[in-house]
Amino acid sequence: MSEYVIEVKELTKRFGDFTAVNRVSFTMRAGEVLGYLGPNGSGKTTTIRMLLGILEPSEGDAIVLGYDIRKQAESIRPLVGYMSQKFALYDELTMRENLDFYGGVYGINRRERPGRLREVLDMLGLTERQNDRAGELSGGWRQRLALGCALVHRPKLLFLDEPTSGVDPSARRTFWDLIYNLATNGTTVFVTTHYMDEAEHCNRVGIMFRSKLLALDTPGCLKTTALPGAAWEVSPDHGGASLVTALTALHDVPGVVRAGLASDRLRVITAPNAHTAESLKRVMNGAGFTEATIERVEPTLEDVFIALAGHDVVV
Ligand SMILES: Nc1ncnc2c1ncn2[C@@H]1O[C@H](COP(=O)(O)OP(=O)(O)O)[C@@H](O)[C@H]1O
Numbered sequence: 561m562s563e564y565v566i567e568v569k570e571l572t573k574r575f576g577d578f579t580a581v582n583r584v585s586f587t588m589r590a591g592e593v594l595g596y597l598g599p600n601g602s603g604k605t606t607t608i609r610m611l612l613g614i615l616e617p618s619e620g621d622a623i624v625l626g627y628d629i630r631k632q633a634e635s636i637r638p639l640v641g642y643m644s645q646k647f648a649l650y651d652e653l654t655m656r657e658n659l660d661f662y663g664g665v666y667g668i669n670r671r672e673r674p675g676r677l678r679e680v681l682d683m684l685g686l687t688e689r690q691n692d693r694a695g696e697l698s699g700g701w702r703q704r705l706a707l708g709c710a711l712v713h714r715p716k717l718l719f720l721d722e723p724t725s726g727v728d729p730s731a732r733r734t735f736w737d738l739i740y741n742l743a744t745n746g747t748t749v750f751v752t753t754h755y756m757d758e759a760e761h762c763n764r765v766g767i768m769f770r771s772k773l774l775a776l777d778t779p780g781c782l783k784t785t786a787l788p789g790a791a792w793e794v795s796p797d798h799g800g801a802s803l804v805t806a807l808t809a810l811h812d813v814p815g816v817v818r819a820g821l822a823s824d825r826l827r828v829i830t831a832p833n834a835h836t837a838e839s840l841k842r843v844m845n846g847a848g849f850t851e852a853t854i855e856r857v858e859p860t861l862e863d864v865f866i867a868l869a870g871h872d873v874v875v
């Protein structure tokens with residue numbers, strides 16, 4: 561088998577004359593957590609569905625766990641876990657019964673199942689609530705149970721499609737701790753999200769936008785190499801003129817890629833070698849902000865995303 565768990569080449573999916581996934585290529589190694597970041601409609605789910613062999617690609621190829629997604633999809637599915645955006649839990653069944661049901665679906669025999677269920681319940685911290693009915697669980701618990709259902713057959717590779725959307729921040733943190741534990745134990749995790757802060761925690765992050773994978777690298781490398789330019793925090797003085805006035809002044813300056821409000825300051829992205837703290841200070845002075853302070857800051861993934869995707873992005 562190749563050194564890669566997933567190897568994707570020029571994968572493309574068209575629906576009629578609309579291209580949902582456009583020549584996407586990447587590889588993943590065992591134990592990696594790859595975050596796929598992108599707004600709704602950018603092609604994340606379609607990519608997963610092709611990798612699972614559920615949807616036939618229009619062009620391109622992929623090898624998943626050594627199997628060709630076009631010809632050997634039947635061999636891939638039993639080896640992977642998939643938590644879809646609309647995962648199905650049976651509300652009338654308890655947590656344990658749901659897990660048992662999925663254990664059956666994945667072909668775990670009756671003798672092995674109790675042991676395996678204990679393991680999953682324990683790993684996900686669900687043991688105490690195993691007899692609660694799924695219909696009575698809050699969002700965070702449902703999400704964890706759904707993860708358990710996707711894990712019950714010990715997959716080597718896990719696809720999680722926006723697993724934390726609609727879940728409160730503390731449940732999201734718990735969920736990410738579980739993902740890291742899985743990866744530490746050798747599971748490879750492909751996870752989509754539209755939360756920038758979650759992507760920061762992945763080993764590598766792919767940025768999907770309008771069907772294309774614009775970049776894929778570690779968060780650190782994305783910030784140093786994929787951001788074409790620099791990030792700044794500009795604090796206008798409080799000499800009467802408003803933040804919005806400062807923002808307007810910056811918008812029109814050549815070399816400013818983006819200027820936006822960030823609480824009581826402005827966050828500014830400039831083109832490569834276009835500006836220094838001094839030149840931005842002169843801009844602010846010219847707009848009447850004589851006491852403005854300018855600080856070069858570490859870019860965030862959001863800065864990278866916006867710089868790559870252009871101006872009109874709402875994630
Ligand atoms: N079966 C389908 N038929 C037609 N268009 C589809 C189909 N599935 C997805 N699409 C379109 O492809 C685009 C990408 O969808 P999707 O992969 O679900 O994006 P994401 O998961 O990033 O939100 C969307 O514009 C969606 O409407």
Ligand SMILES: [Mg+2]
Nearest residue numbers: 604605645721
């Ligand atoms: Mg989706």
